[in-house]
Amino acid sequence: MSTQSVAVPVRTSIVVEAPRERAFEVFTAEMGSWWPDDKHILQGELAGMVFEPRTGGRIYDHATDGSECTWARVLAYEPPDRVVFTWDINLRWEIEADPGRASEVEVRFIAEGDARTRVELEHRGLERHGDGWESMRDAVGSPNGWHSGLQALAAYLAG
Amino acid sequence: MFAALGDPTRREIFERVAARPQSVGELAGDLPVSRPAVSQHLRVLKDAGLVSDGAAGTRRIYRMNPQGLDHLSAYLNHFWNESLAVFKAAAEQPTKERRK
Numbered sequence: 001m002s003t004q005s006v007a008v009p010v011r012t013s014i015v016v017e018a019p020r021e022r023a024f025e026v027f028t029a030e031m032g033s034w035w036p037d038d039k040h041i042l043q044g045e046l047a048g049m050v051f052e053p054r055t056g057g058r059i060y061d062h063a064t065d066g067s068e069c070t071w072a073r074v075l076a077y078e079p080p081d082r083v084v085f086t087w088d089i090n091l092r093w094e095i096e097a098d099p100g101r102a103s104e105v106e107v108r109f110i111a112e113g114d115a116r117t118r119v120e121l122e123h124r125g126l127e128r129h130g131d132g133w134e135s136m137r138d139a140v141g142s143p144n145g146w147h148s149g150l151q152a153l154a155a156y157l158a159g
Numbered sequence: 160m161f162a163a164l165g166d167p168t169r170r171e172i173f174e175r176v177a178a179r180p181q182s183v184g185e186l187a188g189d190l191p192v193s194r195p196a197v198s199q200h201l202r203v204l205k206d207a208g209l210v211s212d213g214a215a216g217t218r219r220i221y222r223m224n225p226q227g228l229d230h231l232s233a234y235l236n237h238f239w240n241e242s243l244a245v246f247k248a249a250a251e252q253p254t255k256e257r258r259k
Contacts (some may be wrong), residue, residue, distance in 0.1 A: 010235045012236060012243065018250040018251050033249045039238075
């Protein structure tokens, strides 16, 4: 069964009480300071997250044992306006090796004052991750797949 | 749509149906829930577009509705909202205290 529909992009935004330059820097260079601790794919103990600040750069985690895990490619780096990067993570929070099956994230930083910034995020191309039923069925049943995602979602909705 | 998954029993039923299409009787046999209760939960899931049903002989078989459900969108929406809240706190710190 084929379900080749185009997924609606995920869009969200938040207003931060910080200048645009600062917001951009924290989102990119200091990404490791706010990225969820349980959402690293690395095998070893996490030493840090690196955001290479240029178009064509990588975003990767590195471990204390020296190993690395690249989970994104920077498609656009335009401080302090905009950044776009790929999402090379599959439905099971594993690295997606096929660039054709990666989605992408665009983040825009819009000044709403000298010290206030609206950050708009769009995560699009979600349909590239899989064609519906088969991958979803498998993902729902995997330990770290949508089962835990659903639980997190339900807890979020209940709270 | 996703409020339908807020109930633990309903979520369990949904996950079982997602793993394998099955009937009310099969679900009730595997769960400590009566058939009418299972039917009621399935009705909520169906109304939410999360499952669909079809006749197979005299039985109705329930299955996950791949069209009506976009887990990935829901999950990532949740993920980004949570993450951006932490990002906001980090960006608003007066001093540049870096954790890592």
